Amino acid sequence: MNLSCETELKQVEAKLKQVEKENEDLAKKNKSWETDVKQLKDQMREKEEQFSKDLAEEHLSCETKVHFMETKFQEEEKKKDNLVLKKLIGENELKVVQAQLEQAKESMRNLVKKQELGFDVKQKDMKVQQLENDLEEQEKKFSEDLAKKHLSWETQLKQVEAKCKQVEKQKNHLAKKNKSWETDVNS
Known part of the structure; x- marks a missing residue:
């Protein structure tokens, strides 16, 4: 894979993770916060699995991955806009979600290191x-x-x-x- 494309992919993924974080923070405003938090956890796990699968598939081009991540980013932006008006969830649940998000980010960083993609x-x-x-x-x-x-x-x-x-x-x-x-x- 091309270094520039991989770098662009990493940037889009980082932005996607930032938007996911914002979505999780906004989810605390939802009256049915337990459902939203579970849904966000499931989405995070699905994205982690999808990312691992994408890295394993050599035939998938870098441009296709970037387009996929941009599409996911746009979807997350729409979800964020929909969550803006929902109510605040409890502090303990927010801390759990943030810890899980940090753990997922660390897993992503470790996965990238293991694949030796060599980003700039x-x-x-x-x-x-x-x-x-x-x-x-x-x-x-x-x-x-x-x-x-x-x-x-x-x-x-x-x-x-x-x-x-x-x-x-x-x-x-x-x-x-x-x-x-x-x-x-x-x-």
């Missing part, structure tokens, strides 16, 4: 850096969105508090007028 380390590091930058941008965007929502909530709270103070002042003013009026009437 510099290109790998650049892709890892790119993925880390992408993750950092997503975290930054999430933080900004969260901050905007928090700021909007604080603004609304301040408006309500200001309105309450205004109503309280009006109430006190009317009470003073009423007392003054009662004093005038009784005099």
Whole structure:
């Protein structure tokens, strides 16, 4: 297999694994989280088995593998979009899924080493850096969105508090007028 194609395949696989991770994180928002987590575990195992099978089949071209992984990546992107609105699952289950994902990633790395595919380390590091930058941008965007929502909530709270103070002042003013009026009437 061609080194450039293998490198591209590894980059697509790394991106696929990142998307799978995002899907698993988003699955915590699903009311039926147990089903989703099991489904994601099954998908992860199926992908691991498929990857091993693909490496074993010498007749399968590198371009076909890249196309396959890109198709899987697009499918995972669609799944991620569908999971965005689902509810948060418990912390313990998330840790288990993350540990299993790390274990699967380690298995994939070991499998690649055993097959002696010889990927270019510099290109790998650049892709890892790119993925880390992408993750950092997503975290930054999430933080900004969260901050905007928090700021909007604080603004609304301040408006309500200001309105309450205004109503309280009006109430006190009317009470003073009423007392003054009662004093005038009784005099």
